[in-house]
Amino acid sequence: HDTKKFLSSAFVMASPSGRRAFKLALLQLRVGADKADNVARALDMIRAAASAGADLICLPEVFNSPYGNQHFPAYAESVPDGPTCDSLATVAKETKVHLIGGSLPERSADGSRLYNTCVCYEPTGQVACIYRKCHLFDIDVPGKIQFKESDTISAGDRLQVWQTPFAKIGLGICYDIRFPRMAARLAELGCDLLVYPGAFNTTTGPAHWELLVRATALQNQLFTAVCSPASDPASGGYVAHGHSMAADPWGSVLADCGPDEGRVIVDIDPARCDSVRQQIPLLKQQRPGLYGGSV
Numbered sequence: 181h182d183t184k185k186f187l188s189s190a191f192v193m194a195s196p197s198g199r200r201a202f203k204l205a206l207l208q209l210r211v212g213a214d215k216a217d218n219v220a221r222a223l224d225m226i227r228a229a230a231s232a233g234a235d236l237i238c239l240p241e242v243f244n245s246p247y248g249n250q251h252f253p254a255y256a257e258s259v260p261d262g263p264t265c266d267s268l269a270t271v272a273k274e275t276k277v278h279l280i281g282g283s284l285p286e287r288s289a290d291g292s293r294l295y296n297t298c299v300c301y302e303p304t305g306q307v308a309c310i311y312r313k314c315h316l317f318d319i320d321v322p323g324k325i326q327f328k329e330s331d332t333i334s335a336g337d338r339l340q341v342w343q344t345p346f347a348k349i350g351l352g353i354c355y356d357i358r359f360p361r362m363a364a365r366l367a368e369l370g371c372d373l374l375v376y377p378g379a380f381n382t383t384t385g386p387a388h389w390e391l392l393v394r395a396t397a398l399q400n401q402l403f404t405a406v407c408s409p410a411s412d413p414a415s416g417g418y419v420a421h422g423h424s425m426a427a428d429p430w431g432s433v434l435a436d437c438g439p440d441e442g443r444v445i446v447d448i449d450p451a452r453c454d455s456v457r458q459q460i461p462l463l464k465q466q467r468p469g470l471y472g473g474s475v
């Protein structure tokens with residue numbers, strides 16, 4: 181019996197796909213106008229989450245700048261060699277965690293474009309991967325919210341998957357979560373967990389945020405997490421929804437951070453994706469040949 185146990189754990193450790201249970205921390209930072217202060221408090225929260233045992237830590241969308249087209253050009257930095265990224269690399273190495281650096285406004289090397297960009301770090305401080313938001317937040321809900329992110333930001337043009345030692349992670353940013361074919365593609369690429377740094381607002385947040393997280397998790401039978409800035413009505417600017425949360429492959433909410441600054445840490449076991457996929461075998465039953473062409 182003991183040998184069997186040893187063999188199965190040895191198999192898990194040697195598994196090339198790299199899957200094991202781990203702790204994910206979602207840091208719901210309050211983001212203000214002072215960039216240095218935003219970054220310094222993000223680093224403090226990363227250190228505290230690492231001390232609490234987190235293996236993977238995520239920051240919110242646009243965590244070093246207020247969210248808004250009037251702010252993006254002023255706060256933009258080069259990636260991954262600007263000062264904000266330097267701080268993230270240093271803290272990842274110091275705390276030895278895998279870090280999803282939320283997102284920040286990126287200025288392209290030739291200075292001509294801005295992107296909404298997520299940089300991920302290995303525990304060595306090395307850059308693991310970079311994802312640029314592919315679907316820009318351009319909406320018009322009369323009397324409620326108009327926003328045109330494309331006034332200042334250019335769209336990325338490729339998906340990004342991060343193979344860590346504990347899970348394969350698909351990256352998205354905020355509005356990306358509204359595109360089910362993106363999530364389905366990341367699931368098809370073998371992701372166990374999708375992570376979206378995001379900043380929904382006081383109109384679409386209450387209406388759609390949790391619904392999208394649970395639906396994405398349920399329909400793709402994987403873990404789905406979103407990480408928002410704290411909701412700060414006193415800021416006078418764009419008010420984020422808060423409620424950083426994660427759902428499991430059954431569609432159940434594992435944790436919800438509420439509106440204020442804080443964090444949640446959730447336990448994620450990628451094997452749970454397999455058991456749900458066994459119980460409800462959507463991947464085997466789906467009929468992609470019917471979905472792509474004419475009726």
Ligand SMILES: O=C(O)CCC(=O)C(=O)O
Pocket residue numbers: 241316317353354355356358378379380381384385
């Ligand atoms: O989809 C939404 O309602 C909000 C999206 C958003 O805030 C963003 O993409 O930054």
